[in-house]
Amino acid sequence: MKISDLKLTVVGIPRHTGFVSKHVIVEIMTDEGVTGIGEMSDFSHLPQYSLDIVDLTTVLKTILVGKNPFDISLINKELLANFPEMMFYYEKGNFVRNGVDAALHDLAGKLLNTSVADLLGGRIKEKIKVCYPIFRHRFMEEVEENLQVVRTRFAEGFDTFRLYVGKNLDADEAFLDGVKNEFGSKVTIKSLDFSHLLSWKEAWQATKRLSKYDFQLIESPAVQNDFEGLQHFRLKVDHPVSEHVWSFRQQYEMIRHDSVDIFNISPIFIGGLTAARKAAAAAEVAGKGCLLGTTQELSIGTTSMAHLGASLANLNFTSDPTGPELYVGDVVKNPVKYENGYLLVPGRDKPGLGMELDWDLIEKYKVADLSWGQISVHQLQDRTSQTKA
Numbered sequence: 322m323k324i325s326d327l328k329l330t331v332v333g334i335p336r337h338t339g340f341v342s343k344h345v346i347v348e349i350m351t352d353e354g355v356t357g358i359g360e361m362s363d364f365s366h367l368p369q370y371s372l373d374i375v376d377l378t379t380v381l382k383t384i385l386v387g388k389n390p391f392d393i394s395l396i397n398k399e400l401l402a403n404f405p406e407m408m409f410y411y412e413k414g415n416f417v418r419n420g421v422d423a424a425l426h427d428l429a430g431k432l433l434n435t436s437v438a439d440l441l442g443g444r445i446k447e448k449i450k451v452c453y454p455i456f457r458h459r460f461m462e463e464v465e466e467n468l469q470v471v472r473t474r475f476a477e478g479f480d481t482f483r484l485y486v487g488k489n490l491d492a493d494e495a496f497l498d499g500v501k502n503e504f505g506s507k508v509t510i511k512s513l514d515f516s517h518l519l520s521w522k523e524a525w526q527a528t529k530r531l532s533k534y535d536f537q538l539i540e541s542p543a544v545q546n547d548f549e550g551l552q553h554f555r556l557k558v559d560h561p562v563s564e565h566v567w568s569f570r571q572q573y574e575m576i577r578h579d580s581v582d583i584f585n586i587s588p589i590f591i592g593g594l595t596a597a598r599k600a601a602a603a604a605e606v607a608g609k610g611c612l613l614g615t616t617q618e619l620s621i622g623t624t625s626m627a628h629l630g631a632s633l634a635n636l637n638f639t640s641d642p643t644g645p646e647l648y649v650g651d652v653v654k655n656p657v658k659y660e661n662g663y664l665l666v667p668g669r670d671k672p673g674l675g676m677e678l679d680w681d682l683i684e685k686y687k688v689a690d691l692s693w694g695q696i697s698v699h700q701l702q703d704r705t706s707q708t709k710a
């Protein structure tokens with residue numbers, strides 16, 4: 322049995338905020354007629370270069386075609402040699418590796434008639450607690466818009482939210498105050514996410530101001546790779562501190578500097594399920610907790626994380642994958658399901674990831690390439706189509 326072909330299809334799907342994220346649907350075919358699917362998710366992050374999809378297809382075919390689809394470790398090794406880790410949160414090579422690795426897991430599951438979660442060690446959980454994101458306030462008038470998001474999503478069963486903060490503390494405070502007055506203990510704020518926009522000391526000042534409100538943890542309260550800064554911040558605050566993992570070297574430095582309490586692990590940012598499992602194991606060895614982060618994937622990327630989360634012994638904080646709820650559409654016939662704020666893991670009866678492509682939807686959202694258009698840095702950072710400066 323050998324990999325016989327690869328197909329990449331670019332789709333651009335708007336969010337309810339109007340912001341369009343571009344994703345690449347991955348298909349890996351075999352000479353026995355079985356195809357594995359994966360997702361390179363959300364290329365709408367800095368840096369502002371875009372990948373050439375034709376060239377990427379050619380390059381990946383040279384790595385994949387002719388290989389045994391079960392040689393996932395070997396293929397990951399070759400992918401890493403061609404799309405190396407960088408000390409940068411949004412390195413796109415990791416997105417590429419993630420899409421291929423997910424498709425390989427889907428393919429292996431289909432060939433063995435086994436669910437991906439069972440390939441990864443089985444199911445400790447059949448559902449993953451998640452929180453809905455409230456994107457960063459820049460203007461006071463966004464507070465009421467975001468309180469409306471909480472009302473709508475609360476009515477749908479989401480009782481936990483995370484807030485991106487740090488650009489307009491008056492608005493952040495007004496939002497937290499509004500949630501407290503309207504929902505009391507019925508709504509939980511999981512985290513304040515500074516998204517590496519402030520220095521650790523600026524984030525500490527902001528945290529002192531917002532600490533009169535209840536929230537569970539603080540994410541990314543220093544600039545990227547400021548391991549000492551994270552550690553200084555962590556010793557100043559009572560709340561647990563989380564940071565995304567975007568490279569093994571970065572994770573090693575965060576362990577060595579004792580920078581965090583929790584590792585935010587997303588296959589997309591560390592380059593796949595294979596790498597994410599290693600990062601979760603390193604967290605366990607270091608006695609740290611972990612949660613599943615997100616780039617806000619479509620259903621294929623999200624279900625891949627559901628399978629991973631089901632099998633992790635140290636997934637002990639509320640996670641973030643809510644992408645299919647943020648987009649106006651998807652690319653599969655059977656989107657992932659959420660119930661009372663939980664992401665459901667597909668059943669054992671479904672081989673692979675348990676997802677089936679819907680080519681009518683793919684045709685609807687298909688775009689020619691990953692080019693950027695006129696997106697501003699503000700729109701990129703705060704995932705909005707709003708152009709007000």
Ligand SMILES: O=C(O)C(=O)C[C@@H](O)[C@H](O)C(=O)O
Nearest residue numbers: 363514516614615616617704
């Ligand atoms: O926790 C985070 O940080 C994110 O979720 C980053 C976001 O920008 C995410 O990638 C998105 O596209 O909304």
Ligand SMILES: [Mg+2]
Nearest residue numbers: 514516540541
């Ligand atoms: Mg974050």
Ligand SMILES: [Mg+2]
Nearest residue numbers: 363615616617
């Ligand atoms: Mg994203």
